[in-house]
Amino acid sequence: MEIREDLRESVRSSLPELSEITDGTLRNLVVDAWAYCLGQSSFRSIDEIRPSGNPDTPTLKGGTQTDHIRGVTRLALALGDTLKEQFPQLPIDRDLLAACALCHDVGKPYEFDPERQARWSSRPAASGWPPIRHPQYGTHVCLTVGLPEEVCHAAGCHSGEGELVRRSLHVTIVHHADYAFWRPLEAAGLLDSN
């Protein structure tokens, strides 16, 4: 497995919320996951990825995919912090929650890659549409770089795939933070439908 240092640097500059993870080993693995996945795509930065939940869903007006990852991370931490304050017995590991949020869409560089999208759309009966969604590929990425199992669970089960399983506490928070990012913006007309 090769991970390019320039892509690591790109990820660090896109995601200042990495500083919310106090464990340096975990923080570096999150950087590795994004850098590895960017390296399997034509993207060189999270900022270049279409700012939407799926390749064919509405985009964020005047925003980037980086804004989504950062926003979901801040929302997930705020949700976790608020609930923990009210219910101290909640077993929230803040480092792990931040890593889960930062990595939930780590498979997007693969699924959103314009070259793959063009190939898949030209022969959907042969390739599947899409053959591999970002949660599936994100799980592969997290396992490959050696992230903890729950971060792999966040990548794999934050979205519709998670309806087939019971989500962990941290992944339940990330799942709701993800929708809490898109839905109010949609309601306010801040998403572009084309």
Ligand SMILES: [Fe+2]
């Ligand atoms: Fe997301």
